[in-house]
Each structure stands twice: as C-alpha cells, then as structure tokens.
Amino acid sequence: MSPEVLAFSEEAQAELESILQAYPTKQACLLPVLHLVHREFGYISDPIAEAVAGLLEIPFAVAVEVLTFYTLFARRPQAKYVIQVCRGLSCALLGQEELLAYLKNRLKIKEGEMTPDGLFELKTVECLGGCGESPIVRINETYYELQTIDRLESTLKELSKGPKKGA
Amino acid sequence: MASVVINGERYDVADGERLIDVCDRVGVYIPRFCYHPNLSVAGNCRMCLVEIEGMPKLQISCNTNVRDGMSVLTDSQKVKEARADVLEFIFINHPLDCPICDQAGECKLQDYYMEVGLYKSRMPQEFKVKKPRKAIRWGSGIVFDAERCVLCTRCVRFMEEVVGKRAIGVTNRGDHEEIALLEPLSTLYAGNLADICPVGALTSEDFRFKMRVWFLSRTDTICPGCSRGCNITAWHKDKKIYRFTPRQNDSVNHAWMCDIGRYSYKEENSSSLILKGWVREGSGTKEMATPELLGVLAQELKGLKGKAKESSVAALVAPDRTNEEIFTVCAFMAEIFGSSRVVLDVPAPKGPKDDLLLTGEMASNPAGLSLFAFRSAKPYTIDAFKQDLKEGKLEAVMLFGDAWEGLEAAWPGMQEAFKALPTLAIFASKRKASFPQARFVIPSASMIQKDGTWVNVTGHVQRVRKAYRLNRDILADGESLGLLAEFMGESFQVGKLEDITKRFLEAIGGLSGASLADVGLEGVSLPSEEQPKHLEA
Amino acid sequence: MEKAIKILTQNFGLEDSHTLEAYTKTGGYQAVRKVLGKIAPEGVIEEVKRSNLRGLGGAGFPTGMKWSFISKPSKKPVYLLINGDEGEPGTFKDRTIMTRDPHRLIEGVLLASYALGAHTAYIYVRGEFTFCMEALGKAIAEAKEAGYLGKNILKSGFDLDVYIHPGAGAYICGEETALIESLEGKPGRPRNKPPFPAVVGAFGCPTIVNNVETIAHVPQILLNGAEWFAKIGSDRNGGTRLFSVSGHVKKPGVYELPMGTPLREILYEHAGGIIGDSPLKGVIPGGSSAPILRPEEVDVGMDFDQLAKIGSMGGSGGIIAMAEGTCMVWALHNLARFYAHESCGQCSPCREGTGWAEKVLRRIEGGHGTASDIELLEKIAKGMMTRTICPLADACALPILSYLKKYRDEFEAHVREKRCPVRPKRAA
Ligand SMILES: Cc1cc2nc3c(=O)[nH]c(=O)nc-3n(C[C@H](O)[C@H](O)[C@H](O)COP(=O)(O)O)c2cc1C
Ligand code: SF4
Ligand code: SF4
Ligand code: FES
Ligand code: FES
Numbered sequence A: 001m002s003p004e005v006l007a008f009s010e011e012a013q014a015e016l017e018s019i020l021q022a023y024p025t026k027q028a029c030l031l032p033v034l035h036l037v038h039r040e041f042g043y044i045s046d047p048i049a050e051a052v053a054g055l056l057e058i059p060f061a062v063a064v065e066v067l068t069f070y071t072l073f074a075r076r077p078q079a080k081y082v083i084q085v086c087r088g089l090s091c092a093l094l095g096q097e098e099l100l101a102y103l104k105n106r107l108k109i110k111e112g113e114m115t116p117d118g119l120f121e122l123k124t125v126e127c128l129g130g131c132g133e134s135p136i137v138r139i140n141e142t143y144y145e146l147q148t149i150d151r152l153e154s155t156l157k158e159l160s161k162g163p164k165k166g167a
Numbered sequence B: 001m002a003s004v005v006i007n008g009e010r011y012d013v014a015d016g017e018r019l020i021d022v023c024d025r026v027g028v029y030i031p032r033f034c035y036h037p038n039l040s041v042a043g044n045c046r047m048c049l050v051e052i053e054g055m056p057k058l059q060i061s062c063n064t065n066v067r068d069g070m071s072v073l074t075d076s077q078k079v080k081e082a083r084a085d086v087l088e089f090i091f092i093n094h095p096l097d098c099p100i101c102d103q104a105g106e107c108k109l110q111d112y113y114m115e116v117g118l119y120k121s122r123m124p125q126e127f128k129v130k131k132p133r134k135a136i137r138w139g140s141g142i143v144f145d146a147e148r149c150v151l152c153t154r155c156v157r158f159m160e161e162v163v164g165k166r167a168i169g170v171t172n173r174g175d176h177e178e179i180a181l182l183e184p185l186s187t188l189y190a191g192n193l194a195d196i197c198p199v200g201a202l203t204s205e206d207f208r209f210k211m212r213v214w215f216l217s218r219t220d221t222i223c224p225g226c227s228r229g230c231n232i233t234a235w236h237k238d239k240k241i242y243r244f245t246p247r248q249n250d251s252v253n254h255a256w257m258c259d260i261g262r263y264s265y266k267e268e269n270s271s272s273l274i275l276k277g278w279v280r281e282g283s284g285t286k287e288m289a290t291p292e293l294l295g296v297l298a299q300e301l302k303g304l305k306g307k308a309k310e311s312s313v314a315a316l317v318a319p320d321r322t323n324e325e326i327f328t329v330c331a332f333m334a335e336i337f338g339s340s341r342v343v344l345d346v347p348a349p350k351g352p353k354d355d356l357l358l359t360g361e362m363a364s365n366p367a368g369l370s371l372f373a374f375r376s377a378k379p380y381t382i383d384a385f386k387q388d389l390k391e392g393k394l395e396a397v398m399l400f401g402d403a404w405e406g407l408e409a410a411w412p413g414m415q416e417a418f419k420a421l422p423t424l425a426i427f428a429s430k431r432k433a434s435f436p437q438a439r440f441v442i443p444s445a446s447m448i449q450k451d452g453t454w455v456n457v458t459g460h461v462q463r464v465r466k467a468y469r470l471n472r473d474i475l476a477d478g479e480s481l482g483l484l485a486e487f488m489g490e491s492f493q494v495g496k497l498e499d500i501t502k503r504f505l506e507a508i509g510g511l512s513g514a515s516l517a518d519v520g521l522e523g524v525s526l527p528s529e530e531q532p533k534h535l536e537a
Numbered sequence C: 001m002e003k004a005i006k007i008l009t010q011n012f013g014l015e016d017s018h019t020l021e022a023y024t025k026t027g028g029y030q031a032v033r034k035v036l037g038k039i040a041p042e043g044v045i046e047e048v049k050r051s052n053l054r055g056l057g058g059a060g061f062p063t064g065m066k067w068s069f070i071s072k073p074s075k076k077p078v079y080l081l082i083n084g085d086e087g088e089p090g091t092f093k094d095r096t097i098m099t100r101d102p103h104r105l106i107e108g109v110l111l112a113s114y115a116l117g118a119h120t121a122y123i124y125v126r127g128e129f130t131f132c133m134e135a136l137g138k139a140i141a142e143a144k145e146a147g148y149l150g151k152n153i154l155k156s157g158f159d160l161d162v163y164i165h166p167g168a169g170a171y172i173c174g175e176e177t178a179l180i181e182s183l184e185g186k187p188g189r190p191r192n193k194p195p196f197p198a199v200v201g202a203f204g205c206p207t208i209v210n211n212v213e214t215i216a217h218v219p220q221i222l223l224n225g226a227e228w229f230a231k232i233g234s235d236r237n238g239g240t241r242l243f244s245v246s247g248h249v250k251k252p253g254v255y256e257l258p259m260g261t262p263l264r265e266i267l268y269e270h271a272g273g274i275i276g277d278s279p280l281k282g283v284i285p286g287g288s289s290a291p292i293l294r295p296e297e298v299d300v301g302m303d304f305d306q307l308a309k310i311g312s313m314g315g316s317g318g319i320i321a322m323a324e325g326t327c328m329v330w331a332l333h334n335l336a337r338f339y340a341h342e343s344c345g346q347c348s349p350c351r352e353g354t355g356w357a358e359k360v361l362r363r364i365e366g367g368h369g370t371a372s373d374i375e376l377l378e379k380i381a382k383g384m385m386t387r388t389i390c391p392l393a394d395a396c397a398l399p400i401l402s403y404l405k406k407y408r409d410e411f412e413a414h415v416r417e418k419r420c421p422v423r424p425k426r427a428a
Helices: A010-020 A027-041 A046-056 A060-069 A089-093 A096-107 A149-161 B019-026 B077-092 B108-116 B154-163 B191-196 B259-268 B290-301 B323-337 B366-374 B382-390 B405-410 B414-418 B477-487 B497-508 C020-025 C030-035 C041-050 C063-067 C094-100 C102-116 C130-145 C176-183 C212-216 C218-224 C226-232 C263-270 C304-309 C328-342 C348-365 C371-384 C392-406 C408-417
Strands: A081-086 A120-125 A137-139 A142-144 B002-006 B009-013 B049-052 B071-073 B136-139 B142-144 B168-171 B178-181 B202-204 B217-222 B231-237 B240-246 B277-281 B284-288 B313-317 B350-353 B359-361 B396-400 B423-428 B440-443 B452-455 B460-464 C078-084 C118-125 C161-166 C207-211 C240-247 C253-258 C280-284 C318-323
Touching: A010 A027, A027 A046, A027 A060, A027 C161, A046 A060, A060 B168, A081 A096, A089 A096, A089 C240, A089 C318, A089 C328, A096 A120, A096 A149, A137 A149, A142 A149, B002 B019, B009 B019, B049 B077, B077 B108, B077 C348, B077 C371, B142 B191, B154 B168, B154 B191, B191 B202, B191 B240, B191 B259, B217 B460, B231 B259, B240 B259, B277 B290, B284 B290, B290 B423, B290 B440, B290 B477, B313 B323, B313 B382, B323 B366, B323 B396, B323 B452, B323 B477, B323 B497, B366 B452, B366 B497, B382 B414, B405 B414, B452 B497, C020 C102, C020 C130, C030 C102, C030 C218, C041 C063, C041 C102, C041 C218, C041 C226, C063 C102, C063 C207, C078 C094, C078 C102, C078 C176, C078 C212, C094 C102, C094 C130, C094 C212, C102 C118, C102 C130, C102 C207, C102 C212, C102 C218, C118 C130, C118 C176, C130 C161, C176 C207, C207 C212, C212 C218, C218 C226, C240 C263, C253 C263, C263 C280, C263 C318, C280 C328, C328 C348, C328 C392, C328 C408, C348 C371, C348 C392, C348 C408, C371 C392, C371 C408, C392 C408
Parallel strands: A081 A120, B002 B071, B313 B396, B396 B423, B423 B440, C078 C118, C078 C207, C118 C161, C240 C318
Antiparallel strands: A081 A137, A137 A142, B002 B009, B049 B071, B136 B142, B142 B202, B168 B178, B217 B231, B231 B240, B277 B284, B277 B440, B350 B359, B452 B460, C240 C253, C280 C318
C-alpha cells in the first residue's frame, strides 16, 4: 500500500517534517512517526504500518518487528478510555490488586477486554514510574495518582458522561 | 600473527581472527546455534561460551577476536556447566518428540542434549508457552514449525544479509518472541533456510519426512545447475538421489546454493535419465544393449576416415560435459577420423542471473568448453559447422551431452537442419536431451555416475564425483568411444582419468602440472589472466 | 547531620521552576557562560572526574572516566544520549527533573556535549512520560530562543541541537545499547560488546549514554568546583542523589540526599517511617534489580560502594519498603513477572529463564509448589546469571537469590503448608 493511506492533518504534517530533520537516518524516525500516526489514527494496523514503512523507506518487516516489540502501540481500534492499572511492586504493596478486582467487577470485563459500548478497556501494565503516589492508574495518557476505589469510581462516572466513541 | 593457547595447546593464528573459527579450524568443536560463518554475529544463543584467562565471566567465542597471548578453555567444568544450563533453557520450550521430528539426525539441539545427557525436561508440559503446533507452509518449498524454533535468527539474517530481502522478522519479545514470515519469501534461495536452521523449525517441503538422514550416503560433488558450480553434497540411497545440499566453499558459493540447482537432483534420477539406448529403424525405434548399439554405429562410421579439415565426420560437445570428456572426444575425433571438426562453442542455455550465485548460464561447464576451444588458433565454429551441413559435406555427426537448449535457441531450425544427415548419434544422459532426429541414442553417464572436473564461471576447477552407476548400459563417454573404436577395428586408448585431467589442464594453460589430487575437495583457481574469456562479453 | 544540601531540587519549591526565567534567576546557565570557549573540553572532563560524580542510572560508573573513552579528535560525529527511560520499578526521580527543572538538564547536556565534542544530543524519554516530553519540548524551544542551543552558542562557536526521542513501552530500552537500537528505529535489543558505544554507538558513531540525573548535576559541579561536589558525598561517591522512596512508608516521594546517607535515616526520618508503625520486613535499596535487605541491614550508607559491600547495589536509587505482613514469595513473583515481561527475548537463558522463574514462583505462591521447586528456582537463577548479552538476566536472578537466601523459611512454609501463610486472604 502506498503512503497515501496516511492522510495527515496539517499539524501532523508539520510534526512529521520536524521529525524527519531530527535524525541522520530515516529509520530512526520510526518511533516518533509511529507515535504520531498512532495519535492520528488511534491504532496501527498492517496497512498503516506498510504505509509508514513506505514513507520511511524501510522494510515492512522492520515496522512490524518494532510495533510488536513495544507495548504502547495498539494494533486494532481501542476503547475511548484505556484504563491501565499499574501492577508494579510499589503499587501492588498499596492495594493495586483490589483496584483491579473492583474494575473487573464494575466494568464486567476481564483484563485485555473492552466494554461492549466501546467506552472502556482494561489492562494491567508494569511500573509506570509513579510509585511515589501509588497506586497509579493511567487512563489514556493521564496518570491518576493515589487511587482508591472511591476515587476510581468518581473518575469512571465523570468519563462515562462524555460522548461515546464514534458519537 | 598471534599466538593463542586453547585447552593447553599453542596455536599461531592471524591476529583478530574469530575465536570460534580458530577452534573449528584446529578441530576443537564449540557448540553453537546462532553463529554461522557466513552471516553476521548475533551472539544470542549463548551456547558457545568459553573461559578466557583473566576474564571473570565466560565469553561467547563467536564474538571474541583472538589476541596474542590469549589463553582459552573450552572444556573446563565452568564451561560445561554453562553449556548444560543454556541448553536446558533452550530445551524447556521445545517439544520432546525427536522421534517424529524431521530434523532428527541433523539437529544441533538433539546432538547437544544427547551429549549432556539431558533427556528429561524439567518444565512440565502445561507450562510451555503456547505456540502454534502445526507446521506452516511458507512458500518457496519451506515449511515452518514455530514450536521447534530456538530463535537463533539465522534465517532472519540469511534473508537480510544474503538474499537482501527482509522477509522474515522477529515479532514480540521475551518468551513470546516468534519468528514470522512478514513478506513472501519469493526468492530462488529459500532452500538454504532449511540448511541453516540448526533445528527442525525450517524444513524443506521436498525432503520433509521422505527419508531419515542417517540412512543416506553422501557424495561431495558439484551442482550441475549453472556455471557457478556450487559445491554440494548429493545424498543418496539405492541409486537414488534424495537431495542436494550446499557445501561450504568460500571461493565459490560460501554455504549457499540456489533452488534451481537444489531441486535439479530430480533430473539426475532414473526417471529422467536414458537407461537404455536405441537405434531408429524405419518408423520405429529398437532398444539395444549399449555394446550392441555401438557395434551397429561402428558399421556406419567405418570408412569415413578422412583428412582433418575435409573429414565428413563432425562432433559437437555440449557445455555440460566434463573437461575429461571434452578432451577425450577431441582426441577420439583426431585419432579415429583424423577430424578436427569438433564444435566447442555451443552456447549454454540461458536462465536467471543475479548478484548472488546464478550466472545465467544453465550448464555446468561452459567455461571448460570455451577454455579448451581457445587453445586452438582456428577453432571449428558452430557457423562453420552449419555451413558444412548445408553444403552436405558431412555424413556423420556425433553429439555429446545434454545441454542443447542454448544452441537450439540460437539456431532456429536446428532439428530440421540435421534431418538430411545420414548418421546422427547422440551420447546423452537425459531423456530431454534426445534429438528426435538422432538415429542413435547412446546412454551416457550422468553427473552422479562419473568422475571428472568442471571449470566454473570464475575459472575455478572443481571435481564431480561418481556415487554409483545405474546399470551396465550406461557408460562414460570415454568407455563408449573405446568400444566404438574397437568395433571399427581401430584402437583408442582412453587412459586414466588423472592423466586426462592433467593433459586438459596443461592444454588450457595456467595450471600446468596440476593434478586431480590438487583439485581436491575445494577446487583450484586458474590464474586471473587465464580465466574464461567468454565471460568478458 | 549536615544541613540539607539541595542541588538538583533547589528550585522545585518555586512556582514556575520549569521556566527559563526561574532557572536563570537562580544561577542557571552561569556554568555555560563560565565554561564554553573558556575552559578546554579536557578540562571539563577532568573536573567531572575529580568530582566523583557517578552514573545515577544504575551502574554507578564514574562519569568523567566514561567521557574520557571518546577518543579525540573523532572523524565521525559524536552523539550524547540522555537516558530518561526511567523504567526500573520503584524509580520515579528523573521525571521530576524533566518536568520541574528541565533547563538544569539542558544546561548539563550542553556542558557534556561541549566536553565530548558532540553537536547532537537526544533525550530518550520513556514513552508513557508524555508530560515530560511536553515540558522538555517547551524548555528546549525556550533555550533555543535564548541562544543556549543552536548555532554558535553564546558566540563561543559551539553548536548543539537537542532532540527528544520518545520510547514506546519497553523497560529494556533503558539499557544503553538497547536505547541506541531503539533510537535507530529498531526493537530495543541490547548489542553484544565489544564494540562499546564510545567506539561504535548510535548510527555507527562514538556515543555516550548518561542518565538524566547524572547530567543534571554537571552545571553545579562546574560552577562550584569538583571539590565542593566531592565533599558533599561519601568516599568516591560525589554529591547528592535523588532517592525515590515508595512502598510501605508514611511519606513516599523523591528525596535529594548526600551519597552515603544511611538507609535508616531515609526510611525513618525523611520518609516518615513505616505505615502504621509496623515493623519493617525487608527493603529494596536500589530499584527492583537490587538484592533485598533485611531490617538489620538498614544502617548501610546509601552509596554504590557501601551497598555493593553488603551484597546489594545502589542501582537507580529506588527504595521500596515492605512492612511485616508482606509475603516475600508474592513480592518476588511480582518482580519475576516484570522481568519476564520485559526481557527483550534474544538471549536464550534470559528469554527462557525469566519466564520459567516466574512460573515456578507462581506455582509456589499459589500453594502448588514442591520442595524441589525451591532448588529449581535457585538453579534457574544461577543458570542465567552472567551468561547473557545485557544484565537484565542478572537483574532478575540476583533478587531471586537474595530472597531465597534471606527469606527461605517463607518459601519453605508455602511449600509445606500448600498455601500462602502470610496473606491468607488474597484479593481475587
Ligand atoms: C535492563 C536495564 C535497564 C536500565 N534502565 C535504565 C533506565 O531506565 N535509566 C537509566 O538511566 N539507566 C538505565 N540503565 C543503565 C544504563 O544501561 C546505563 O548504564 C546508564 O544509562 C548510563 O548512564 P549513567 O552512567 O549516567 O548512569 C539500565 C540498565 C539495564 C541493564
Ligand atoms: S527458524 Fe530456525 S533458523 Fe530461524 S530463528 Fe528459528 S531456529 Fe533459527
Ligand atoms: S539478557 Fe535478556 S534483556 Fe538482556 S539482551 Fe539478553 S535477552 Fe535481552
Ligand atoms: S509500581 Fe506502580 S508506578 Fe511504580
Ligand atoms: S554461537 Fe555464540 S552466542 Fe550463539
């Protein structure tokens, strides 16, 4: 597939230009470009990966290797809110397991699953580097610190108010 | 120069040489999965650990360059323990079914664990990371079995570094890491993947489950596919070849061969070969034992002896015959018919050409043929032959070899042109080579049935070796010609192979004095000024 | 006890500590003015050597010595890579510098680049830390605007471009050669050494990788002198470091303290002691890879050498306290799972060993283990140590061996009682 799949917004296009001039090789642009594309599309499927590979003149296989090695890239469309419960030791020492159990029960999904309305997705992740304020739950790119069941509940309520995905 | 001590023995080696290569050369074997001398160093399997004096940690010998004064232990207790541990790690996620694995007998994992005595894996089966159990067809004749893979990345590196195509990749990480085909292999070199995979993860669809390797005999010889002349081993049993695999020769093919050559073994088996000769009689053909057949041919050829340039007997030699056959045919023509009408500029069939191995000349010895042709100041060319044929100057023509497609391509109407000829005899190995116009078809020994030498595209002289003879009707061309002369009431002494090789090499110059023994397993190169001239074009 | 010395965190109290204005008002970019074009690069390296600054990313390698491995003049460009991957469990200090005082880091990058002859530097920021990238991005723009980055900096003739490179969720990319691979657009699989990065690093060029905190120390060292810095710390461990304290303490957080500060002081004075004043059961002194310490070992001075002496390590300065009532099998299983998840997968002992250890620990913790599992665990840990490309395998093995040694009875109790005797009621 040709790079035309990558229909970028104007800002994204500008960002792309600045990425391209920051590195001595095109392949080195791969991670920043994948982040950019991930922000634009919400996930990176094979055709998108192929287009990125075309853009950076690298083999498709390299793009797939990179996509599957790192954990931050989704390969399929994600829920509107991806809830990432830190399972690192410091968070675990301060009640992470209870939070996770609560979330599973509350959302009626297991780890790695998405609610049927596409609003929430539940994941566990390794230490998020925020153990000073454990337990940590990260939702999309936002860190929620010192979490308790009550605090999580009010955050979920807040987030449920917004428009559903695609609406 | 560096002086290193390996297990107490002192060796003089080149400074900076890779330790594992040095050990290989001096006969100290170090187990390995990921290292391959013709690929970059990955250093990931950790099997090749050795103890180096002055270094607290064991070092991998595949990423260690020797330094003067280095002292190495490859069999200390520490090394042995490390090896056994590493092996066990590799083994825990590997199936325990060697008896049904196709790689059994040539699997490094199997070899090593037998050595270490690790028969039972400690990891209960239910713990194993789930990997697809079924073998997947990757195309290009390669089958992938993920659960047997030890993630050495040889296949990835082979595709990237040798073929130049990043078709195979490593996806995911940790113990979920997997080898994956991410783009079609579509290469003429895929077969090598099965050779380099140290375990049974990549196998050849062609060879899979056909035969246990330990039942096969091996003959080291040369691939007949193209003029590269890749060094190969022919694996055979009961006069049948089961496969060709490449043999390491860094001056020719490194460790590789192409799939055309690899699968050409099928054309060297009996179903593709002429097993009994025949003579055309009226509208039909009559099969005959070879001596009988040569007797009939002798009757027709008797009395055709003439003066060199005026002889009415001509011969053509195809670019797949051995140097010794070329020499013998020329000698026979001169001695028996006094003829110098031997065409040696028969072009090789055209085929794929690339930067790796394939030369585009799909015959084994065009270089030998042309080198021998150049020895004479005024060679008898194909054009002169055509002219003579047209003018009806020829009464008998003998064809030697199988690779005529190149000639036919360059000479439309060739078959037609032979029609008027009173006597046309072909000495060929393969059914596909038989000329419909030929009156006589005499079975000639194919590459696996004879000894001799070929000259490859870069001027490297190499040996083909006989493994067996299929039947008594198949003769080497020299033997046939000796019989033919006898039936004609003449005498033609073929001589020993060694002598012919010597005389051939003397004739082409550059390697005078060299013998068959010098050619050996690795071959010998002609000096650059003597290299085949037909390649310059 | 000396009066609190703040180097890295001196501005953290300021409202707008992240701005160029706040930084310059408190002496920021003075070191650059003092050094650039006025002191030879070799002089800068010498000064840093004498300061006893140690690498604060984990290994504690003397920074000045590392810099001297770049042979000069270099025909190829030299790269400086700043390690802001901060992934070691229990560590959360570099992010505070990147968000609250990014100019201190940038000034350090500038000085280090000058010393190394590097004209391009990349700050590799952990992928999840988007807020750090944002703050750094703004600071880099500000610095450029003010002439501290770009061409002919402060008319010294020295040029430097600084870029942010985002990670993407892989702890292993904190290892310096994996970081280089990741920068080059590849999976972060560590490289075999030799060659070392100072010879063949990023893009085939000489490269130095330093931790964020290490580099953020450089401006003050050059401003106040090596002796000043060396004196703050302990023997051969100069200056202060940021200790990330978490787990069962009353006041978790980042504390800047002199090297060599006793662990007891950090736990009980700065971090306020153990939650509920429970007894301490064990403490990890230097990030999850560091062998665990028992309560009777907490008088150790927190520097690289003193910790090494008692069989643990300074590592990333991440301190995780565990109170009585914590199941050590459970805690170790948590760590082993982390390493299994984060192994890059290339070395067979690490790829298979981390996963195997995790499974055996799961078995023991769940009450399904046998006595031989404890020995097996020990064998797995020993089997993977010192035999791999990078130290991740060791980082998993060392804790295993230390827990087995120091809390063996607890492992045995699990096996004997076929259940966890410490946390009888586990959350689902
Ligand atoms: C598995 C592994 C993870 C590491 N993670 C980090 C990290 O997140 N941040 C860091 O600065 N150093 C990390 N390191 C240490 C780096 O390899 C390297 O030593 C360090 O960045 C050098 O900088 P320094 O000398 O300033 O400490 C890690 C090492 C290993 C083996
Ligand atoms: S398929 Fe074979 S060659 Fe490729 S990585 Fe696996 S074991 Fe190695
Ligand atoms: S030790 Fe582990 S993480 Fe390090 S290179 Fe080897 S497999 Fe990768
Ligand atoms: S353990 Fe959760 S942020 Fe570190
Ligand atoms: S052969 Fe050396 S590490 Fe694999």
